[in-house]
Amino acid sequence: MIEIFDFRKGIDNGILQKLHNRSKLENKEIAKKVEEIISNVRERKDKALFEYTYMFDGINLDKSTVKVTKEEIKNAYKEVEGEFLKAIDKAIKNITEFHEKQKQSTWMDFKEGIVYGQIIRPLSQVGIYVPGGTAAYPSSVLMNGIPAKVAGVERIVMVSPASKKGINPYVLVAADRIGINEIYKVGGAQAVAALAFGTESIPKVDKIVGPGNIFVAMAKRALYGHVDIDMVAGPSEVLVIADETANPKYVAADLLSQAEHDVMASSILVTTSLEVAQQVKIEIERQMEYLERKEIIEKSLKNFGAIIVVNDLQEAIGIANDIAPEHLELNISNAFEIIGEIKNAGAVFVGEYSPEPLGDYLAGPNHVLPTSGTARFFSPLSVTDFIKKMNILYYSKDSLREVKEDVITLANSEGLTAHANSIKVRF
Ligand SMILES: NC(=O)c1ccc[n+]([C@@H]2O[C@H](COP(=O)([O-])OP(=O)(O)OC[C@H]3O[C@@H](n4cnc5c(N)ncnc54)[C@H](O)[C@@H]3O)[C@@H](O)[C@H]2O)c1
Ligand SMILES: N[C@H](CO)Cc1c[nH]c[nH+]1
Numbered sequence: 001m002i003e004i005f006d007f008r009k010g011i012d013n014g015i016l017q018k019l020h021n022r023s024k025l026e027n028k029e030i031a032k033k034v035e036e037i038i039s040n041v042r043e044r045k046d047k048a049l050f051e052y053t054y055m056f057d058g059i060n061l062d063k064s065t066v067k068v069t070k071e072e073i074k075n076a077y078k079e080v081e082g083e084f085l086k087a088i089d090k091a092i093k094n095i096t097e098f099h100e101k102q103k104q105s106t107w108m109d110f111k112e113g114i115v116y117g118q119i120i121r122p123l124s125q126v127g128i129y130v131p132g133g134t135a136a137y138p139s140s141v142l143m144n145g146i147p148a149k150v151a152g153v154e155r156i157v158m159v160s161p162a163s164k165k166g167i168n169p170y171v172l173v174a175a176d177r178i179g180i181n182e183i184y185k186v187g188g189a190q191a192v193a194a195l196a197f198g199t200e201s202i203p204k205v206d207k208i209v210g211p212g213n214i215f216v217a218m219a220k221r222a223l224y225g226h227v228d229i230d231m232v233a234g235p236s237e238v239l240v241i242a243d244e245t246a247n248p249k250y251v252a253a254d255l256l257s258q259a260e261h262d263v264m265a266s267s268i269l270v271t272t273s274l275e276v277a278q279q280v281k282i283e284i285e286r287q288m289e290y291l292e293r294k295e296i297i298e299k300s301l302k303n304f305g306a307i308i309v310v311n312d313l314q315e316a317i318g319i320a321n322d323i324a325p326e327h328l329e330l331n332i333s334n335a336f337e338i339i340g341e342i343k344n345a346g347a348v349f350v351g352e353y354s355p356e357p358l359g360d361y362l363a364g365p366n367h368v369l370p371t372s373g374t375a376r377f378f379s380p381l382s383v384t385d386f387i388k389k390m391n392i393l394y395y396s397k398d399s400l401r402e403v404k405e406d407v408i409t410l411a412n413s414e415g416l417t418a419h420a421n422s423i424k425v426r427f
């Protein structure tokens with residue numbers, strides 16, 4: 001069960017260390033396994049991919065069944081409710097609106113005899129990972145797929161683990177709603193490796209994006225360089241900062257919402273109020289009893305959950321910036337006043353009516369966010385992940401003449417006389 005650590009009596013480095021160690025993704029056993037999976041898929045392609053799929057997901061695939069068919073998508077519609085379609089269409093609208101704002105335009109500047117600028121191009125083919133091990137994530141289809149569509153990516157290759165019944169129907173319908181129709185029934189490190197190297201049935205892509213469990217996150221990190229990746233988006237995290245005005249019922253519910261994702265998820269409360277800390281603990285124990293994924297929650301809270309009591313808000317902000325959580329909730333009376341001090345978080349949720357799950361599904365901002373302390377340098381998934389820029393340059397003869405001596409001087413300073421010569425020969 002989740003424990004209370006009273007830092008007012010002295011900082012407990014043990015718990016901070018434990019939270020940091022989880023962050024470093026340094027589980028050697030898993031790293032070894034992931035490496036083995038990657039090299040096997042690289043060498044033996046489909047054969048290894050299908051063997052691992054059988055081993056981890058319990059399904060027998062071959063070249064003729066690995067890809068989702070039009071018929072399977074049609075059948076998926078029969079299994080989802082009208083309510084789901086309504087909700088998902090609303091989410092699509094909000095997420096699209098949010099991501100349209102991120103579009104970047106080609107720009108050119110014209111001076112006398114000179115043109116320069118940057119041309120924006122979408123990536124040609126990307127792989128999107130939609131998790132599906134212990135839960136189905138139609139919302140992650142939207143969060144991965146919509147920014148790619150907005151950017152104009154030509155070929156979106158989606159992978160997601162399936163069960164014997166195929167890929168979850170909500171996931172298939174979500175994909176169809178946003179026009180993704182190349183879908184493969186594979187998941188885990190083996191699917192990521194297949195996208196990075198290509199197999200007989202899975203196309204090689206230029207970039208792999210999307211969230212997943214520790215196997216997926218570590219595979220993406222290991223394959224960076226063979227292929228581009230968006231970020232390390234592993235097991236979910238939430239850190240709530242709460243003061244004495246926070247409602248313990250809400251805080252507990254939000255901590256539980258992320259703990260249910262994975263036994264490796266992390267839910268942390270940092271509060272200036274011992275009473276709130278104690279009430280939240282009681283609420284967690286009470287609410288947990290009614291939740292379907294109680295077993296996962298228990299493990300996650302025991303392994304990587306913590307309630308930390310601090311002297312003041314400054315200390316709380318310091319801990320949050322140090323942990324750099326995927327999600328940061330500010331359940332405090334003056335949240336907007338301290339926002340300038342928040343440096344590291346994937347996404348910040350302000351006030352008690354902006355709970356994290358609102359962002360998971362419907363509000364519009366992307367829920368594919370950096371985890372494991374990487375919010376120190378990674379950003380949320382966005383349209384920018386799906387574009388690249390090309391510089392463009394034009395000089396007239398007169399403009400080149402004007403700067404020729406400077407270019408020659410700089411080339412000579414590097415001892416690169418062929419570079420200098422490329423200018424000289426023109427005059
Ligand atoms: N950071 C984000 O933006 C974000 C968003 C959504 C979900 N998530 C996270 O995505 C994850 C989803 O996890 P999931 O497990 O439900 O689905 P998943 O698709 O990420 O992983 C399932 C796959 O993991 C592999 N696997 C499982 N056990 C294995 C083992 N012992 N050895 C080798 N491979 C193994 C299997 O191949 C399986 O297909 C959760 O951790 C959740 O917190 C993160
Ligand atoms: N909280 C997850 C990101 O860590 C995203 C998600 C999808 N569905 C529910 N939650």
Ligand SMILES: [Zn+2]
Binds near residue numbers: 236258360
């Ligand atoms: Zn969530």
